[in-house]
Amino acid sequence: MRQQHEESVCFILAVVFHSFLPIAQSQAGQLPPPTGLSYRWLDPFTVNVFWQRPNQLLDGCVVQYRYGPHNSSTEWTNFTETLLTDEAGSSGWNFKVRTEGLRNCGKNESQTANIAIVDTKEPRAQLVEDFKCLHKAEMTDCSWIPRDTSVNLTLSYRICGSSPETRQSLKECEQPYRNGARDGCYLSADFVAEDICMLLRSNASMQTFKPQRVVDPPKLHVSVEGDKLNLSWTPPEVFKDCTWTYELCYSKCDEPEKCQSFIPHGETRQIAYDRSCRYDFRSRVTIDNYCGKVQSDFTEVVVVVADKPDISPTAVAIGVAVILSVGVLLACYCLRRHSAVLFPVIPDPSGILKDMMMSGNTETKASTNLYTPVPEAIQPCKIMTAHETINPCKVIKHNRQDELPC
Numbered sequence: 001m002r003q004q005h006e007e008s009v010c011f012i013l014a015v016v017f018h019s020f021l022p023i024a025q026s027q028a029g030q031l032p033p034p035t036g037l038s039y040r041w042l043d044p045f046t047v048n049v050f051w052q053r054p055n056q057l058l059d060g061c062v063v064q065y066r067y068g069p070h071n072s073s074t075e076w077t078n079f080t081e082t083l084l085t086d087e088a089g090s091s092g093w094n095f096k097v098r099t100e101g102l103r104n105c106g107k108n109e110s111q112t113a114n115i116a117i118v119d120t121k122e123p124r125a126q127l128v129e130d131f132k133c134l135h136k137a138e139m140t141d142c143s144w145i146p147r148d149t150s151v152n153l154t155l156s157y158r159i160c161g162s163s164p165e166t167r168q169s170l171k172e173c174e175q176p177y178r179n180g181a182r183d184g185c186y187l188s189a190d191f192v193a194e195d196i197c198m199l200l201r202s203n204a205s206m207q208t209f210k211p212q213r214v215v216d217p218p219k220l221h222v223s224v225e226g227d228k229l230n231l232s233w234t235p236p237e238v239f240k241d242c243t244w245t246y247e248l249c250y251s252k253c254d255e256p257e258k259c260q261s262f263i264p265h266g267e268t269r270q271i272a273y274d275r276s277c278r279y280d281f282r283s284r285v286t287i288d289n290y291c292g293k294v295q296s297d298f299t300e301v302v303v304v305v306a307d308k309p310d311i312s313p314t315a316v317a318i319g320v321a322v323i324l325s326v327g328v329l330l331a332c333y334c335l336r337r338h339s340a341v342l343f344p345v346i347p348d349p350s351g352i353l354k355d356m357m358m359s360g361n362t363e364t365k366a367s368t369n370l371y372t373p374v375p376e377a378i379q380p381c382k383i384m385t386a387h388e389t390i391n392p393c394k395v396i397k398h399n400r401q402d403e404l405p406c
Helices: 002-027 313-337 349-359
Strands: 035-041 046-052 062-068 072-074 078-082 093-103 113-117 128-135 140-146 154-159 176-179 182-187 196-201 206-209 212-215 220-225 228-233 245-252 258-262 269-272 279-289 292-296 302-304 392-397 400-405
Touching (some): 046 093, 072 078, 128 196, 220 302
Antiparallel strands (some): 046 078, 062 072, 062 093, 140 182, 176 182, 196 206, 279 292
């Protein structure tokens, strides 16, 4: 009984303290905070937070309420907010609301009133990884890696926003697919240039989030023009009204890679070119303005190989002259060394005629200088008579033996 009495006394003191707190704050020069904070979920993405207007405001005092964690403001006693798991955490959301004077108040802003928002209908969980939507001109391809492949997931999506018309536009995926380790869904072209809110559901939990938005990397073209390299890109086929920021990374020779970001103001971009170096280029694009945050992966590496050293005409002429000189010297050496074989001594015919005229001999004298043929070996023949070569044969005819030549 004594414990219950003490608890009752503490409760009464707490009520009295909270009753007199706005009056004390008002007397201290602060506006009273809003009271009776509560909330209601309108759909899996949207929550409505509301409260009571303070009673201790002066006559003619016009106030507004600052709420958030993002510090927005409203003149009404409620606000509607889109809450996503990945942005605020799956355990809940903490909001603060305070009163600010606009006119005829004469006091400072109030202390904040806090409210913790929890979704008690369905527990939230991290169901997938690496969820991203690839935007193309004809469609949007959203894909993800499921954390548990045995769990069946359904995907729903709509344009982000808290208006009643937007909340009623929730659509379920009509073109799901599975590609190896990734699952996915093809969205219609209506969602190419919109901020999308995603809802994934399993039998036991759900997950709400905004997907990572990507585009195909624009193809990089590199050409050589004198001592410059011309770089140009094929721009993305989507978000044509947005301003793209290009990030270019390249390395040359053995130097470390350098990266630079720029917004192109022409068709090409030039950099200095050292012909003795190899260049490796890669690039990507990003948007981070009124179009939302969109980016691409890096392109494949584009390589510009180093040029081979050029040979001048003078060097070519000198090389040819040296080769010809060496060839002539070798030819002369070979001709002199083998002259007896290549050019044999031929007897002078005039000397032979002179000897014949002076000696008066009609027979040609042998000269040591004349060519003497080598006598051929001749095998002698043996001639035999007919009777020595033909042997008689015995022939028997009609029981009579005759000797006839065969």
